[in-house]
Amino acid sequence: MKTTGPADRWGLSGVSPQVWDRIQSVEAVTEDERAADGRQNSDALWVLDRVAANARLLDLGCGSGRLMELHMARNSDAKGGWALGVDLSWPALEAAHKRLLGKGLQARLIRANLVDLQCIQGADLDAAACLFSTLGMIRGYGNRLRFLNGVYNSLKTGGALFIHAHARWWHLTTANGRYWLLRDIWARLMGRESAGEFRSPQTPAHVPSLGHFSKGELYHLVKMAGFTPIECCRVEGYARPSGEKQNHQGWFTNWSPAHGWLMVARK
Numbered sequence: 001m002k003t004t005g006p007a008d009r010w011g012l013s014g015v016s017p018q019v020w021d022r023i024q025s026v027e028a029v030t031e032d033e034r035a036a037d038g039r040q041n042s043d044a045l046w047v048l049d050r051v052a053a054n055a056r057l058l059d060l061g062c063g064s065g066r067l068m069e070l071h072m073a074r075n076s077d078a079k080g081g082w083a084l085g086v087d088l089s090w091p092a093l094e095a096a097h098k099r100l101l102g103k104g105l106q107a108r109l110i111r112a113n114l115v116d117l118q119c120i121q122g123a124d125l126d127a128a129a130c131l132f133s134t135l136g137m138i139r140g141y142g143n144r145l146r147f148l149n150g151v152y153n154s155l156k157t158g159g160a161l162f163i164h165a166h167a168r169w170w171h172l173t174t175a176n177g178r179y180w181l182l183r184d185i186w187a188r189l190m191g192r193e194s195a196g197e198f199r200s201p202q203t204p205a206h207v208p209s210l211g212h213f214s215k216g217e218l219y220h221l222v223k224m225a226g227f228t229p230i231e232c233c234r235v236e237g238y239a240r241p242s243g244e245k246q247n248h249q250g251w252f253t254n255w256s257p258a259h260g261w262l263m264v265a266r267k
Contacts, residue, residue, distance in 0.1 A: 014115040014143030015088070018208040023089035032063050032132065033095075043131045044070050046233075046262055047162045054081040055126035058154060060114055060147075061134030062087045065096030065107075072105045084108045086120070115143045117150030125155050129162040133260070136166055136211035140193045141221075144211070148225035152267055161227055161265045164235070168196070168212040169257040176201055218261055227265035234258035 012020070022028050036044075044067045051057060053074055059067045062085030071083050085108065087093050093109050100107040112119055114130075115138060128151050138144050151161055171177025180198055187195040196217075197209035213221070219229050236259060 012088070012113045012115070014138040014140060014147070015113065016139045016208055018206055019137055019139075021206060022208055023087075024091070026091045026095075029064055029089070029092050029095050033066070036066055036132065041066060041070065043164050043235075043262060044129075047127075047129050047131070048074070050160065050162070050264060051127050052081065056081060057083045058120070058123075058125045058128040058151075059083055059085045060128060060130040060151065061132065061137070062096055062109070063089075063092045063132065065099045065109075067129055067131065068096065069100060069103060069105060072100070073103065081126075082106065082108065084110070084120070084123075084125070086110045086112050086114065086117070088113055114138060114147045115150075117147070117154060120154045121150070123154045125159060127160045127162065128155060131162070131164045133164060133166050133210055135163055136197075136213075137208060138211070139197070141195075144221060145224055148222060148227070152226050155267045157267055159267045160230075161222070161267070163218070163222070163263045163265070164260060165218055165263070166198075166210055166212045166260045167235075167258045168214045168217065170259045171198065171212070172257055213261065215258075215261060218263055222263065222265040227267060229263060229265045231264040233262045235260035235262055 047067065048070060051071070055071075057068070057071050059065075062068060065085055068083035068085050071081060085093070085096055087096070087109075088111060090111065093111055096109055097107045110119055114134070130151070135144060135147070138147055148161075155161070168181075171181050177198075184195060184198075194209065196211050196213065198212050199207060199209040215232060218232070222229055
């Protein structure tokens with residue numbers, strides 16, 4: 001595994017202290033794996049439905065390597081596609097390394113801050129995926145744009161970018177969310193770096209805030225990085241009515257705001 005940037009301290013662009021602390025935790029990797037399993041990896045399967053089996057896939061914020069494993073496992077011949085994972089968390093990369101080698105798959109992993117992707121510039125890759133609200137974990141609009149510019153420069157012409165993000169207007173459905181939306185208007189007017197970031201008041205202070213986006217904000221962000229949005233799907237998520245059957249496809253009905261977005265954009 002290749003290492004880039006400081007490895008022993010917090011102080012990286014776009015990385016909040018809470019995120020820095022979280023990425024040191026083995027337990028956080030396990031929590032993310034459980035959450036993905038609980039959603040039957042529907043986001044990863046959605047990406048793979050749209051990516052060629054022989055594609056060179058970049059997994060940004062790869063975690064324990066679930067998308068990489070699913071992509072490479074469907075390529076049994078020597079001409080099949082491959083995947084490259086990038087993450088800032090040593091525990092996540094170690095889990096991905098163990099997971100992939102245990103399945104007989106090659107572990108191509110880089111430790112890097114997503115805001116600084118110079119290590120893969122000009123790689124001419126076919127597709128890139130940034131799932132599980134990883135985009136929302138990057139603090140600040142400017143840093144998110146730097147990240148997307150770095151992804152853009154790593155893809156070939158015509159390459160696809162897949163993003164999952166939490167939806168801003170879902171918060172209209174809860175009292176805490178409506179209060180946050182009012183406070184967030186002020187944060188935006190003041191130009192605060194934390195604008196658009198939400199953390200439930202029930203969660204401990206060490207839990208990172210996550211950026212939430214309207215569909216228009218997400219479109220604007222990817223367009224500013226040079227991408228052309230192709231598709232944006234509503235994601236169901238946590239707001240499922242009590243007693244309603246789980247829908248592993250992850251799509252919402254139209255009676256309520258989406259909980260999140262799955263977007264495809266092209267270079």
